[in-house]
Amino acid sequence: MEYDYDIVFLGGGLNYAGAVVASKARLKCALVEKNPAHLGGTCLHNGCIPSKMYLAAADTVRASKKAHFSGSLSLDMAKLDEEKEALLARATKAIMKQCENVEIVEGEGVLTAPHTIEADGKTVTGRYVIIGTGSRPFIPEGIVYDSHSVITSDEVLNMREFPERIAIYGDGAIGLEMASFFASVGVETELIWRHDTLLRKAHPKISENAMKQMEALGVTLLPDHSIETAKKAKKGVHIRFSDGSEHHVPKLLVATGRRPNVEAVRNDAVAVDKRGIVTDEHFETTCKDHYAVGDCNGKLQLAHAARAEVLYVVRQILGEKPEPLNLNHVVKFIHTLPCSYAVVGETRSELEKRGVEYKESVVPLSGLPFPHTHDGDLGVMVVYADEDRFIMGGEVFCPGAEEIIAVVSMALAGEMDVKLARRTILAHPTFSESLERAFDRL
Numbered sequence: 179m180e181y182d183y184d185i186v187f188l189g190g191g192l193n194y195a196g197a198v199v200a201s202k203a204r205l206k207c208a209l210v211e212k213n214p215a216h217l218g219g220t221c222l223h224n225g226c227i228p229s230k231m232y233l234a235a236a237d238t239v240r241a242s243k244k245a246h247f248s249g250s251l252s253l254d255m256a257k258l259d260e261e262k263e264a265l266l267a268r269a270t271k272a273i274m275k276q277c278e279n280v281e282i283v284e285g286e287g288v289l290t291a292p293h294t295i296e297a298d299g300k301t302v303t304g305r306y307v308i309i310g311t312g313s314r315p316f317i318p319e320g321i322v323y324d325s326h327s328v329i330t331s332d333e334v335l336n337m338r339e340f341p342e343r344i345a346i347y348g349d350g351a352i353g354l355e356m357a358s359f360f361a362s363v364g365v366e367t368e369l370i371w372r373h374d375t376l377l378r379k380a381h382p383k384i385s386e387n388a389m390k391q392m393e394a395l396g397v398t399l400l401p402d403h404s405i406e407t408a409k410k411a412k413k414g415v416h417i418r419f420s421d422g423s424e425h426h427v428p429k430l431l432v433a434t435g436r437r438p439n440v441e442a443v444r445n446d447a448v449a450v451d452k453r454g455i456v457t458d459e460h461f462e463t464t465c466k467d468h469y470a471v472g473d474c475n476g477k478l479q480l481a482h483a484a485r486a487e488v489l490y491v492v493r494q495i496l497g498e499k500p501e502p503l504n505l506n507h508v509v510k511f512i513h514t515l516p517c518s519y520a521v522v523g524e525t526r527s528e529l530e531k532r533g534v535e536y537k538e539s540v541v542p543l544s545g546l547p548f549p550h551t552h553d554g555d556l557g558v559m560v561v562y563a564d565e566d567r568f569i570m571g572g573e574v575f576c577p578g579a580e581e582i583i584a585v586v587s588m589a590l591a592g593e594m595d596v597k598l599a600r601r602t603i604l605a606h607p608t609f610s611e612s613l614e615r616a617f618d619r620l
């Protein structure tokens with residue numbers, strides 16, 4: 179069969195990175211995107227970039243409240259939104275430029291038959307197909323999303339003024355980041371969730387300190403609460419909990435996870451289950467030469483994972499025989515304020531669940547001068563090693579944890595044992611030196 183393209187990329191989120199690499203290798207590529215102005219996808223337009231921009235601004239407001247500063251600082255949301263829009267426009271233009279040798283096909287694409295995508299009346303065929311259709315917010319049954327009173331992160335990241343009060347439902351990445359954001363800029367914030375701890379898969383000391391940090395930010399915590407119904411009423415949002423009690427808030431942000439976009443698959447050759455598009459360890463679907471990467475395959479919902487997956491697939495197609503990706507070595511993090519949480523490799527909760535022998539080293543940062551002057555009093559460093567003293571993973575809770583964890587990541591990638599990891603002499607005074615101490619104590 180003759181194909182129009184070597185590769186058709188369906189969805190222009192992190193998939194675009196694969197299209198750029200493949201087109202530079204002179205493969206003929208098409209990228210089908212329903213909204214080309216949103217090239218770069220959720221990460222650029224509704225996710226990583228705007229949320230981290232907001233958190234950086236909020237952290238400045240939070241830090242300015244320290245006793246040794248005078249005066250008060252407030253965040254001009256409309257100005258921040260303007261800056262964000264300008265930044266996103268520049269970034270989208272840069273992506274367009276990188277895609278200059280990729281055919282951008284505008285339209286909602288559907289895989290109607292193997293190698294065949296229909297997009298708003300156009301048909302494109304590809305020798306290979308890479309699906310990267312992303313995910314969208316999941317709204318639990320009983321909650322009526324209306325984009326004004328009951329909202330998701332999409333509305334928060336396009337907000338031009340603050341609500342007087344907000345309740346956030348969900349204790350995952352979005353819930354904790356948004357609670358940190360709103361509380362730091364002075365919005366009365368409530369966090370509602372179904373369990374009794376925060377970061378419940380993290381090391382217990384980190385989980386305990388994450389709770390203390392939320393309290394210190396002034397967030398009202400409502401653990402063990404399950405929302406049965408929530409919808410817009412005269413006085414804001416009316417919430418009924420499963421124990422029958424009622425509650426009113428002006429706005430409810432629902433942050434209870436995201437579900438893969440799988441509707442583009444309309445051919446049984448590509449299997450879909452409740453986690454997303456089914457793929458093997460090479461991201462190949464149940465149909466040969468058809469791949470699914472990023473949020474839509476239900477493996478990890480992280481931009482750097484989506485990018486690594488699509489580049490891995492393109493390298494396979496190019497015949498480079500890349501080393502398989504170890505998704506357990508992908509850094510995961512939640513940007514809470516001031517300490518954020520980052521994790522890579524194995525964790526105590528996972529090791530105990532599987533009954534694996536391990537050694538852990540835990541370094542709390544309270545009382546140390548540098549963490550004290552840099553908002554890291556509640557910080558904790560944890561590293562894990564196996565019976566043969568090889569590094570298995572680590573968890574970091576401190577300002578900038580998502581950067582500091584790179585030390586553990588490199589130790590994992592290099593398959594280092596404790597002796598090798600201890601060779602480093604990291605700078606003083608820093609947070610990373612406490613990680614060095616954690617290796618020393620293993």
Ligand SMILES: Cc1cc2nc3c(=O)[nH]c(=O)nc-3n(C[C@H](O)[C@H](O)[C@H](O)COP(=O)(O)OP(=O)(O)OC[C@H]3O[C@@H](n4cnc5c(N)ncnc54)[C@H](O)[C@@H]3O)c2cc1C
Pocket residue numbers: 188189190191192193210211212213216217218219220221222224225226227229230285286287288310311312313331352439441442471472473474478479480481482483484
């Ligand atoms: C608030 C928030 C904050 C986040 N922060 C971080 C963070 O700090 N770090 C991190 O790593 N991750 C973060 N994420 C997650 C990250 O954004 C996603 O994991 C990442 O964007 C997934 O990339 P993707 O390419 O799989 O999907 P997407 O980026 O969602 O891209 C999918 C693309 O496909 C298009 N599309 C969908 N269906 C069709 C169709 N049928 N036809 C044509 N086009 C279609 C969409 O328009 C979109 O452009 C965050 C997410 C959110 C919501």
Ligand SMILES: NC(=O)c1ccc[n+]([C@@H]2O[C@H](COP(=O)([O-])OP(=O)(O)OC[C@H]3O[C@@H](n4cnc5c(N)ncnc54)[C@H](O)[C@@H]3O)[C@@H](O)[C@H]2O)c1
Pocket residue numbers: 318347348349350351352353355372433434435436478479480510511512513
């Ligand atoms: N810093 C980052 O890397 C970052 C930041 C934001 C988002 N993200 C990505 O975006 C994805 C979505 O974020 P999220 O916070 O919405 O999802 P999440 O999976 O991180 O957390 C969802 C939370 O909602 C709860 N929940 C699930 N179903 C529920 C239900 N029916 N009722 C009540 N509670 C329920 C879960 O207990 C969970 O704690 C994440 O998987 C994450 O990978 C990443």
